[in-house]
Amino acid sequence: MRADHLSSGAMLRVDGLRKAFGEKTVLDGLSFEVASGEVVSLLGANGSGKSTSLRCVVGLERPDGGTITVDGVSARPGETTGARSSGELARPLAPSEGVTARSAEAVPTVAMVFQKIHLVPRRSVLDNVCAGALGRLSLSRSWSVLAFPREVQAEAMACLDRVGLADRAREKAGRLSGGQQQRVAVARALCQRAQVLLADEPVSALDPAASEQVMNLLRSLADDDGLAVAAVLHQPDLARRFSDRILGLAGGRLVFDSSSEVTDQAVADLYRPALEALEAAEAAEAAVAGSTAPKESTDSATKEFA
Numbered sequence: 237m238r239a240d241h242l243s244s245g246a247m248l249r250v251d252g253l254r255k256a257f258g259e260k261t262v263l264d265g266l267s268f269e270v271a272s273g274e275v276v277s278l279l280g281a282n283g284s285g286k287s288t289s290l291r292c293v294v295g296l297e298r299p300d301g302g303t304i305t306v307d308g309v310s311a312r313p314g315e316t317t318g319a320r321s322s323g324e325l326a327r328p329l330a331p332s333e334g335v336t337a338r339s340a341e342a343v344p345t346v347a348m349v350f351q352k353i354h355l356v357p358r359r360s361v362l363d364n365v366c367a368g369a370l371g372r373l374s375l376s377r378s379w380s381v382l383a384f385p386r387e388v389q390a391e392a393m394a395c396l397d398r399v400g401l402a403d404r405a406r407e408k409a410g411r412l413s414g415g416q417q418q419r420v421a422v423a424r425a426l427c428q429r430a431q432v433l434l435a436d437e438p439v440s441a442l443d444p445a446a447s448e449q450v451m452n453l454l455r456s457l458a459d460d461d462g463l464a465v466a467a468v469l470h471q472p473d474l475a476r477r478f479s480d481r482i483l484g485l486a487g488g489r490l491v492f493d494s495s496s497e498v499t500d501q502a503v504a505d506l507y508r509p510a511l512e513a514l515e516a517a518e519a520a521e522a523a524v525a526g527s528t529a530p531k532e533s534t535d536s537a538t539k540e541f542a
């Protein structure tokens with residue numbers, strides 16, 4: 237059954253997503269949606285299932301249950317968009333280095349960028365962006381020997397222009413700064429003709445100025461190009477400033493989906509279970525250390541404070 241808070245017409249719709257690794261349930265019926273032109277941020281403590289949810293959407297993980305639709309088309313071909321009967325993907329989506337998910341039945345392209353930027357550092361910036369088009373090119377040609385067709389190069393140049401790096405096209409990708417490399421990764425996603433852009437901690441490795449640039453870019457791709465953008469962030473302030481909505485995840489479930497101001501208290505509550513678990517682990521560790529500490533040192537410590 238469709239979750240109550242979902243509307244129809246979203247570009248990306250995730251409904252009742254379930255995923256376990258062994259005995260550990262990581263996604264426990266997660267539902268959310270992202271419309272074209274919208275930036276949605278996912279916040280949550282470590283291990284709350286943020287990355288796994290995006291990885292399921294792009295086809296890097298195989299969900300155990302739930303539905304994923306992109307522009308109304310099931311991203312898990314062979315299934316209806318209603319209730320599922322089986323946990324198996326009929327045909328897993330095929331991620332590439334740039335990570336794209338596209339099925340033969342015209343599911344709009346979903347692309348993903350990561351904190352660790354997957355560029356080929358020795359190849360030119362332009363080649364790296366052209367690689368986004370590989371899914372559309374004949375697979376009999378490897379890009380290690382490939383001169384990309386002129387039309388692909390022209391499209392890649394336009395994508396680089398879009399992220400403000402056209403003037404760096406001929407440089408080796410590895411020479412660019414982290415922030416610039418992340419923008420190249422976004423340009424590659426554009427060259428994949430992505431309509432849904434997933435970003436997993438896209439600014440976690442960047443300094444504040446570069447983070448700002450990348451977040452501005454994601455925002456303008458939604459505003460000006462109509463992309464549906466979902467970003468995992470660990471910076472509540474950036475999430476507040478750049479998102480239309482913030483999703484709070486805990487234990488693989490949605491605990492809030494807010495288009496209004498997310499209070500500091502709501503954010504603190506989100507991270508509290510992880511903090512409490514950490515404190516409990518530290519207390520247990522201290523108790524074990526205390527019970528195994530040599531008697532002599534305890535005695536001398538007691539004397540010192542006497």
Ligand SMILES: Nc1ncnc2c1ncn2[C@@H]1O[C@H](COP(=O)(O)OP(=O)(O)OP(=O)(O)O)[C@@H](O)[C@H]1O
Nearest residue numbers: 257260262280281282283284285286287288289468
């Ligand atoms: N391939 C895997 N095999 C086993 N367990 C996994 C795998 N991928 C993720 N997990 C576990 O699933 C849980 C959720 O991981 P996930 O990366 O989705 O969390 P997250 O919310 O993105 O966390 P973080 O903020 O630390 O990136 C974690 O406990 C993680 O160890």
